[in-house]
Amino acid sequence: MALNWLNRPYIRICLSVLAFFIVAALGVLAISWQTSQGLRRDTAASLAQSVRLVDMTLNNASTAADSVQHLVGQDCDQDVIQALRWEVARVPNVRTVNLYRGDTIYCTSLFGKKIDYVSTDKYAGETLLLMSGNPVTPGHPLIAYRRDIKGNGILIGVDGYFLHNILELLSTHAYLILQVGDQWMDSKGKIHQGEGWPDGTRMALASARYPYNMRLVIRNSDQWRYVFDYATVSLVLFPLVSIFIAFMTYMLLGRVGSPISTLKDALAKKQFVPFLQPVVDGTNHRLTGGEVLMRWQHPQSGLIPPYQFIPLAEESGLIVPMTRLMMAQVRDQFGPVAAQLPDNFHFGFNICAGHFKDLTLVEDCKAFLHAFKDKPVLLVLELTERELIESSEITHSLFSALRRMGVLIAMDDFGTGHSSLTYLQKFHIDILKIDQSFIGRIGTDALAGHIVDNVIDLAKRLQMVIVAEGIETQEQIDYLTPFHLDYFQGYFFGKPVPVTEFMEKWLQR
Numbered sequence: 001m002a003l004n005w006l007n008r009p010y011i012r013i014c015l016s017v018l019a020f021f022i023v024a025a026l027g028v029l030a031i032s033w034q035t036s037q038g039l040r041r042d043t044a045a046s047l048a049q050s051v052r053l054v055d056m057t058l059n060n061a062s063t064a065a066d067s068v069q070h071l072v073g074q075d076c077d078q079d080v081i082q083a084l085r086w087e088v089a090r091v092p093n094v095r096t097v098n099l100y101r102g103d104t105i106y107c108t109s110l111f112g113k114k115i116d117y118v119s120t121d122k123y124a125g126e127t128l129l130l131m132s133g134n135p136v137t138p139g140h141p142l143i144a145y146r147r148d149i150k151g152n153g154i155l156i157g158v159d160g161y162f163l164h165n166i167l168e169l170l171s172t173h174a175y176l177i178l179q180v181g182d183q184w185m186d187s188k189g190k191i192h193q194g195e196g197w198p199d200g201t202r203m204a205l206a207s208a209r210y211p212y213n214m215r216l217v218i219r220n221s222d223q224w225r226y227v228f229d230y231a232t233v234s235l236v237l238f239p240l241v242s243i244f245i246a247f248m249t250y251m252l253l254g255r256v257g258s259p260i261s262t263l264k265d266a267l268a269k270k271q272f273v274p275f276l277q278p279v280v281d282g283t284n285h286r287l288t289g290g291e292v293l294m295r296w297q298h299p300q301s302g303l304i305p306p307y308q309f310i311p312l313a314e315e316s317g318l319i320v321p322m323t324r325l326m327m328a329q330v331r332d333q334f335g336p337v338a339a340q341l342p343d344n345f346h347f348g349f350n351i352c353a354g355h356f357k358d359l360t361l362v363e364d365c366k367a368f369l370h371a372f373k374d375k376p377v378l379l380v381l382e383l384t385e386r387e388l389i390e391s392s393e394i395t396h397s398l399f400s401a402l403r404r405m406g407v408l409i410a411m412d413d414f415g416t417g418h419s420s421l422t423y424l425q426k427f428h429i430d431i432l433k434i435d436q437s438f439i440g441r442i443g444t445d446a447l448a449g450h451i452v453d454n455v456i457d458l459a460k461r462l463q464m465v466i467v468a469e470g471i472e473t474q475e476q477i478d479y480l481t482p483f484h485l486d487y488f489q490g491y492f493f494g495k496p497v498p499v500t501e502f503m504e505k506w507l508q509r
């Protein structure tokens with residue numbers, strides 16, 4: 001019961017929403033950790049790969065330089081020009097091969113003899129220069145490779161197309177650039193000067209062979225693109241898992257948190273079953289009826305006695321449908337074998353104040369008696385003295401309707417409560433059931449015997465049918481016999497048993 005508050009709708013909704021956000025947050029954390037690790041790994045691999053590919057491209061320039069190195073300082077005759085052109089044709093990625101003296105180019109593969117100025121001081125590490133184009137192909141980027149041999153040397157133009165292809169291919173999840181000195185090329189092949197890279201996490205790798213760096217920037221947009229590309233399943237799965245967990249939380253709180261919901265569930269599954277205890281004639285001890293006592297046939301805990309669930313059932317109002325279930329089960333099981341019941345057999349059902357709120361009780365009693373139309377039985381409704389029924393218009397019309405049908409009313413646990421004579425008369429009580437606590441005192445001491453005598457005496461004066469409950473010993477029977485009570489009930493005659501056992505033991509064949 002202490003956990004009942006968990007069952008309140010808004011608490012259940014709040015906790016379910018909380019469960020949703022906790023699982024979703026864990027999911028977001030897991031996805032972002034997983035993808036950021038993956039992204040770092042992939043971009044580091046791209047960086048290393050880009051350096052390898054740019055090195056390979058520049059190696060071609062170096063190979064071409066090796067081949068024409070012996071021509072450095074020679075005059076620019078046809079053989080030299082031919083040799084330079086031969087390298088352009090032979091070596092991949094190489095666009096031009098030129099010879100220079102000091103700061104002047106004097107022999108080129110493209111134009112043969114040509115005088116042009118070369119700004120040797122702009123070369124990074126005296127080896128590489130990024131250019132956005134040359135006079136022949138302006139706007140077409142290239143990288144110049146220089147090999148200097150004591151003031152003279154070779155300049156090789158490497159096509160920027162290959163380089164920006166490398167950048168483009170390897171920059172799927174980051175902004176990748178090739179940096180030479182203070183110039184850099186982006187993946188579109190555009191040459192920039194100075195800083196100006198986008199914001200984000202930066203990584204860099206320098207070539208071991210040539211004076212350039214590959215740099216990359218992981219932008220926020222890259223992170224998201226990576227998440228959508230590589231964590232699609234998790235992105236779909238985590239919200240679904242979160243919704244499932246929230247749903248389960250809601251359902252479990254509904255069950256675990258509330259014993260009332262557990263009772264409701266048990267009622268829907270018809271786990272409440274009737275047990276019957278015989279009621280015998282006070283003189284000849286022959287079977288005259290049976291009291292229907294409810295048991296909970298729990299799938300895990302086994303048979304649960306009424307004191308563990310009846311109070312909550314009464315408090316929650318569930319006792320009404322539970323009793324209706326008892327009546328229906330007894331009706332359906334005994335109806336077909338009614339012929340085997342002794343004449344005027346009575347069925348006693350425990351009824352609490354909650355039943356007297358509307359007229360469905362009348363309908364239930366009518367249906368019950370109808371099932372025994374070929375071999376009529378008596379129906380006794382037992383009201384406990386501890387919980388008195390309030391007198392109202394509806395209770396009076398209910399009692400009148402019940403009386404018209406021949407239903408008998410018994411006052412259970414007589415002697416323990418506070419029912420007055422007026423009360424007993426107002427509700428037309430037919431039967432008094434002397435509480436077992438009085439019967440249990442028989443033979444214990446002289447004072448106890450005195451109290452029992454008085455209760456029996458009071459019951460007799462009220463001139464009602466009397467039942468002595470809780471008879472367990474022969475001594476109690478011997479004590480009660482001279483009082484000529486109408487009925488006896490107790491373990492001495494029989495304990496409450498399941499319907500089938502009751503039928504086997506007590507019904508005539």
Ligand SMILES: Nc1nc2c(ncn2[C@@H]2O[C@@H]3COP(=O)(O)O[C@H]4[C@@H](O)[C@H](n5cnc6c(=O)[nH]c(N)nc65)O[C@@H]4COP(=O)(O)O[C@H]3[C@H]2O)c(=O)[nH]1
Nearest residue numbers: 293294305306310350351352470471472489490491492496
């Ligand atoms: N020690 C001892 N006990 C004996 C003896 N003879 C009978 N009893 C027990 O006394 C109780 C008699 O029922 P109750 O006074 O109506 O008291 C019932 C009744 O108030 C309530 N109850 C049981 N079934 C229902 C039901 O269907 N509806 C409602 N509203 N209450 C029920 O639970 C109470 C307890 O039921 P049970 O545990 O079945 O306990 C039963 C029965 O097993 C005996 O010789 N010695």
